[in-house]
Structures are given as C-alpha cells and as structure tokens.
Amino acid sequence: MTSYIGRLNAAILRKRNSVVVGLDPRFADLPEELQSRYRNQGDSLASRAAAFEEFSKRIIDVVAPLVPAVKPQAAFFEELGPAGCSALAAVIQHARQAGLIVICDAKRGDIGSTAEAYARGYLAGEDPMAAPWGADALTVNAYMGRDTLQPFIDVAQQRGGGLYILVRTSNPGSGVFQDRVSDGQTLYRHVAAVVEQINVETRGTEPYGSFGAVVGATYPQEIVELRAAMPHTQFLVPGYGSQGGTAEDVAAAFDSQGLGAVINSSRGIIFAHKRAPYSQQFGPSDWESAVAAATRDMIADLGKHVAMA
Amino acid sequence: MTSYIGRLNAAILRKRNSVVVGLDPRFADLPEELQSRYRNQGDSLASRAAAFEEFSKRIIDVVAPLVPAVKPQAAFFEELGPAGCSALAAVIQHARQAGLIVICDAKRGDIGSTAEAYARGYLAGEDPMAAPWGADALTVNAYMGRDTLQPFIDVAQQRGGGLYILVRTSNPGSGVFQDRVSDGQTLYRHVAAVVEQINVETRGTEPYGSFGAVVGATYPQEIVELRAAMPHTQFLVPGYGSQGGTAEDVAAAFDSQGLGAVINSSRGIIFAHKRAPYSQQFGPSDWESAVAAATRDMIADLGKHVAMA
Numbered sequence: 356m357t358s359y360i361g362r363l364n365a366a367i368l369r370k371r372n373s374v375v376v377g378l379d380p381r382f383a384d385l386p387e388e389l390q391s392r393y394r395n396q397g398d399s400l401a402s403r404a405a406a407f408e409e410f411s412k413r414i415i416d417v418v419a420p421l422v423p424a425v426k427p428q429a430a431f432f433e434e435l436g437p438a439g440c441s442a443l444a445a446v447i448q449h450a451r452q453a454g455l456i457v458i459c460d461a462k463r464g465d466i467g468s469t470a471e472a473y474a475r476g477y478l479a480g481e482d483p484m485a486a487p488w489g490a491d492a493l494t495v496n497a498y499m500g501r502d503t504l505q506p507f508i509d510v511a512q513q514r515g516g517g518l519y520i521l522v523r524t525s526n527p528g529s530g531v532f533q534d535r536v537s538d539g540q541t542l543y544r545h546v547a548a549v550v551e552q553i554n555v556e557t558r559g560t561e562p563y564g565s566f567g568a569v570v571g572a573t574y575p576q577e578i579v580e581l582r583a584a585m586p587h588t589q590f591l592v593p594g595y596g597s598q599g600g601t602a603e604d605v606a607a608a609f610d611s612q613g614l615g616a617v618i619n620s621s622r623g624i625i626f627a628h629k630r631a632p633y634s635q636q637f638g639p640s641d642w643e644s645a646v647a648a649a650t651r652d653m654i655a656d657l658g659k660h661v662a663m664a
Numbered sequence: 665m666t667s668y669i670g671r672l673n674a675a676i677l678r679k680r681n682s683v684v685v686g687l688d689p690r691f692a693d694l695p696e697e698l699q700s701r702y703r704n705q706g707d708s709l710a711s712r713a714a715a716f717e718e719f720s721k722r723i724i725d726v727v728a729p730l731v732p733a734v735k736p737q738a739a740f741f742e743e744l745g746p747a748g749c750s751a752l753a754a755v756i757q758h759a760r761q762a763g764l765i766v767i768c769d770a771k772r773g774d775i776g777s778t779a780e781a782y783a784r785g786y787l788a789g790e791d792p793m794a795a796p797w798g799a800d801a802l803t804v805n806a807y808m809g810r811d812t813l814q815p816f817i818d819v820a821q822q823r824g825g826g827l828y829i830l831v832r833t834s835n836p837g838s839g840v841f842q843d844r845v846s847d848g849q850t851l852y853r854h855v856a857a858v859v860e861q862i863n864v865e866t867r868g869t870e871p872y873g874s875f876g877a878v879v880g881a882t883y884p885q886e887i888v889e890l891r892a893a894m895p896h897t898q899f900l901v902p903g904y905g906s907q908g909g910t911a912e913d914v915a916a917a918f919d920s921q922g923l924g925a926v927i928n929s930s931r932g933i934i935f936a937h938k939r940a941p942y943s944q945q946f947g948p949s950d951w952e953s954a955v956a957a958a959t960r961d962m963i964a965d966l967g968k969h970v971a972m973a
Binding site: 377472501525 | 688690706709737739740741743744745746748749750753771772773774775776777779781782784785787795796797805806807808809810811814825830833835836837838839840841842844845846847851854855858
C-alpha cells in the first residue's frame, strides 16, 4: 500500500504543480446552459444534484490532465439532501477514475466510535471502493481534542488515506479562538504542535507525513511561522484567489523541491466563465475552456514563486 | 413562528422531563432479530441502512410518548453512504411526525456560504419539510470563529431552528485544547462567552435563547461553572450513563423550573436489551420493552435530582 502523502507527492511531481481545484458548486453560479437545462427538468433537489454532478464531472475532465488533486466541498452537496450525497459519491469516483487525488472537504470531528464512523464513510485511501465516498483524504476539526483525531488516523493508516486538520483557517474571524495565547503560544500553534507530532510519529521515511494542516492563504505571516513550526507537515492552503491570497503569499509553504503544500482555488477556477478576462475570451457557452485557462493561469502564477525540483 | 427554545421547553413541560434519546445505531449492537433479518437481505450498505431506519423508527415509536426529543447521530448513518443519508432523513421525519423535537448531531462547521449550505440542509426549524434533513436543531463546532456561526444563526432564526455549539465535550481528552487558559480563562469559557452573548442578543422574552451549548456530563464541575457563566444558554449534556455521568452530576445544569438543559443518553437506552437488568427482564426478542423500561428509569433517576415546576 502506498501512503497518502506518497501518492499525493507522486501526483504533484507528475503534474509539475500543487494546485487543488475546489469543487464548490452553487446552482446560481453554474453556466447558463446547465442552469436552464436542469431547471427545465423540474427545479427539485434531485435535478439540482444532477446538475452539480454533471458540472463537477465536466470540471474534472478539464482539470484532470493539469492538476494533481480536487477538493469537493461536501456542504454544497449535502444542502441538496440524500440526492446531493449520491452526487458527491459519484463525483469523487469520477475524479478517482480520472487519476486525481480527492480531498473531501467535510470538516468532520467527533469522539470515539463516532469519529471512526465518519472516517470509514469518507476515507477510502488508496482503494476508491473502500468507502462509500471514496476520498483519498478528509478535512477534520480538532477542537474536541487529540483523542478525537485518533480514530481518523487509524482508519487513514489502515487504508493509505490522509487527513487535513484545521489549524489556521482563512476566514476573517478565525483569530477569535485560534489566536488566543496560552503558555506563550496561540491556540493554532498548540494544534499545530499536535499535528506535527503525529507526522513525526507516522511519516516513516517520507519527508512529510499523511496528516496535513489547513493553513489559510489569507494569513501569509502565519504560513511562514507554521512552515517553520511544522517541518514534517504538509499544508492544504485555502484562500488563494477569490479570498485574497496570492502566489507570493503561499510560496513560503513550499520546500526547495516544490513540495510541502497544496494550494486550493475554488470559485476562481470553476466559475471562471463569470469573471474577466475569461468571460470575454470564451463567452458563456465555452465555460470549460474558461476553466482550463483559469487553471493554467493559476499553475503559471504559482510556478513563478514555487520552484519544482 | 415559534422559536426553537419555545417549542423545546413546551415539549419538556408536556413530557415532564428533559431526556433526549440518542439514536446511535450500530449494526453489531442491534437486536438479533433485526441483524439476522437484514443480513439475510444481503449484507450491503443499503440493507444495513434499512436496518438502521427500522430500528430507529421503532425506538422513536417507543419513546415518543415519554421524552421531548431525540438526537440522531449523523455519523453512523453517513458511514453507510448515501443510503444511510436517506435513512437519516426518513428517521428525522418519522420523529417529527411523532411530535418529537429532533437535534441532528452532525457537528458541522465551516465559513460563509459553506456554513449556510450546511444550515440549509439540516436545519428545518419549525416546518420539518423546510430542509432535506428536517431537524429542529443542529450541533456545530466553533473552532473556526464567531463569524462562522453567523450563517447557522441566520438560517436558524429564519426557520425557528436551534443550534448547540460545542463548548466542553465529554471525551477524556477534551481538555487538550478546551482547557487552555488565555486572558485568565479556559478556551471553553471563551467559547461559552460568545455563545452566551448570542443568546443575550437573540432570546427576546424567553429566559433562554435557541443557541445552546454542548457541555459534557463527565465534567460535573464544569457544568456548575458554565451554568453560572451562561445564564441565558440552554445546555445539551451528553455523557450520562455509558460515559459515566450521573443524574446528580447533571442536576446543576437545571434551573428551579426544571428547564435549562436536556440530558442525552444513547447506548444506555437504545441498546438496553444488551445490559442488565433489562436483558434478563425482557429477553432478546422484546427489546422494545427494554428500551421503554430504560427510558422510564432514566426519567425517574433524573426526576430525583431535578424538580419540574
């Protein structure tokens, strides 16, 4: 079995970039063609779920040759009820078949056997069929304590899966609790220390372990600080693009081999058809070309600041 | 529209107790009759989901005349994939039709429009059909910050729904982050202060607001401390019974009217057929009588320590 980090880094080196395309479908932002077609099928949760599934699969087909990974946001699918959950499962399997690493962004967290149930549901690891939602990795919330991470870690290790634990999130109010200082360090540094320790204990011969940290691009100073504090922890960096983080901001997350982080963009890529210059360049119907162009532009932008070995 | 806390307190006063029955189905713990019947239907995720649905609905039918609320644990349903999600939706609707308040224990948490999507998916509020999973209230995790609670609060207020924000959880390792002291107070007290403030601002003429706090029964001293610190916040107390919390421990969560808290028991009630004295008293086939007896015993046990007005 190959570890999550082993498979992820192989994908990064093969694609020569660390871009993660966030699959955050919202019906009102879908290309007009899709909106009208599915609206005509009766504007039910099931038809919206079918629209999300088609949209996400087509995005995947566009970006699969370009990037190592995608990150579906579970919430937008769950908003549509069980039909949305089925669409999410189908989207994840489609991405796996296309050779992409899939990070399911579900931010789960609970105790004991409950945490294990979430892990078994979402964290398939190397074999996409090992869980109903066949993700390689899952985002999790550690507020409940180190012991609540263990069931997720155990399932991940059994299956070659990975986790991304929320350390420093990208929202404006993230500091309210995360910046609180105790024993001379912020809360996010205490969470970071726990995550780093997990990777020290589990990474084997890899430079990084399979238990990453979510570190928002909107706090560039904290990326620098956390990179130093977590030398064996890979970062998942949200907040690039629409939320204001730049390639220069995120460059500090990477090592000299171009490894150590993956950078997510969601709206900036999947809804490229709605924003300049892509909207003018491709028009409303050729939205897949807009997605491809926005993806290539992000890869190029990152490439200016991150050297690949 | 009646507020969540208004509807919950009416149910508590009608049933004369504050017991919440946690619906945490696990296939290996189901009554033998159900296990063998559904195993014979092919041991698929779908057949297990059907078993969970039947089991949960039959629990609901037993406890609906006795208690004010049930708390399905989303994780055990999600472990079974989309079929489990459908079962969860059906179980919630069944409980609502039986007149029970439903607290969906999903511990969601995310930023902005993502948080709103979770809220719209789970938080139906007064009208059970207003969301695909028609819960009255939802458990949420505030690690990401006060701003990430706002979309949940907004949807809850639009629909007459409630939230329970994780403050002090019942697991042995909960203190690793929650007990960290900054500005002279533990992290859980800082979270508590935010939650209390939300209730002060939103409760209107009710003594408590609709935005509760999860406070574990396994930390009785913290129940006392938090009750004093959060006079307008209703508590959801897990950890009674199987996790070691006693009726005496949780009594401090209540006011002199017998309001201010709901006390959850999951395994102790739903798997009563597996433990003394109920296993001997009722035998394996009459498991519903075991559930009824365990529920009545918990109500009586709480009644010794909590006076209802």
